[in-house]
Amino acid sequence: MDDDGSTQQSLLGVTIVNVDAYMTFRAKSQRRSSLRSLAANLRSFLRYLNATGRTKDDLSTTVIGPTLYAFESIPSVVRPEDIKMVVEKTRQDHSKRGRRDYAILMLLSSYGLRAGEITSLRLDARHFDRAHASLSARRIRQLPPATDLRRLFFYRLNRRVRRDCTFLLHNQYYEAPPQLTGETIEVRFDPLDAAEVEIHFQGKLQGAARLVDPVINAGLPPVKRATAAEPESTGINFVELLNRKKEEKE
Numbered sequence: 001m002d003d004d005g006s007t008q009q010s011l012l013g014v015t016i017v018n019v020d021a022y023m024t025f026r027a028k029s030q031r032r033s034s035l036r037s038l039a040a041n042l043r044s045f046l047r048y049l050n051a052t053g054r055t056k057d058d059l060s061t062t063v064i065g066p067t068l069y070a071f072e073s074i075p076s077v078v079r080p081e082d083i084k085m086v087v088e089k090t091r092q093d094h095s096k097r098g099r100r101d102y103a104i105l106m107l108l109s110s111y112g113l114r115a116g117e118i119t120s121l122r123l124d125a126r127h128f129d130r131a132h133a134s135l136s137a138r139r140i141r142q143l144p145p146a147t148d149l150r151r152l153f154f155y156r157l158n159r160r161v162r163r164d165c166t167f168l169l170h171n172q173y174y175e176a177p178p179q180l181t182g183e184t185i186e187v188r189f190d191p192l193d194a195a196e197v198e199i200h201f202q203g204k205l206q207g208a209a210r211l212v213d214p215v216i217n218a219g220l221p222p223v224k225r226a227t228a229a230e231p232e233s234t235g236i237n238f239v240e241l242l243n244r245k246k247e248e249k250e
Helices: 006-012 016-027 032-051 080-091 096-109 115-119 125-130 214-218 238-249
Strands: 121-123 133-135 155-160 166-169 172-175 184-190 193-201 204-211
Touching: 016 032, 080 096, 096 115, 155 166, 166 184
Parallel strands: none
Antiparallel strands: 121 133, 155 184, 166 172, 172 204, 184 193, 193 204
């Protein structure tokens, strides 16, 4: 401060316009986190100036800094390819913790469970051998340790097998066993990887479906369904029996 008090006189003339102009100038070269620290320091300085009589008004309340949110560095929207990459990476981990993480990721990405519903799910890795899960303090059935958890989250759709032993799934044709021609089957598959499609009929696994080559399939003759054998004749002439019964009444 100069001896003549010129600096103090200049501080008495500080207004909101000067504070805003200073913050605008510094914002051009500062990150949001740095600008927030700068705003906090400026508030403290302005409160000090007012407390010591160097400014007429307390201008600290006029300093507006940026708002920083927890985990704001995490993208608000995750791209589908990023989700698929994370799920595939977790799928390669066959440890107990890896299988648990994969099951949770499938609940999030495929079944649309919300964060609150996931956090209420209790799956203790220490008891994973018994696969003891409880949802809202309610006990769920136990699964054997060798259970393939990935198959528990397979999509299940009904499809009718065509005359050429094929069925349509996601705009692609798959081959089914010939004995299932004309039947309605249940197909199960990983929603993130339809390369592996299982065929179930009347609750029993019939095998894996194979992707059809349209060129080869077009040259194959249609498969005829086996006709049921005709019942053996009983030797009874029902028309003759009815006529006799009619004559007896007359």
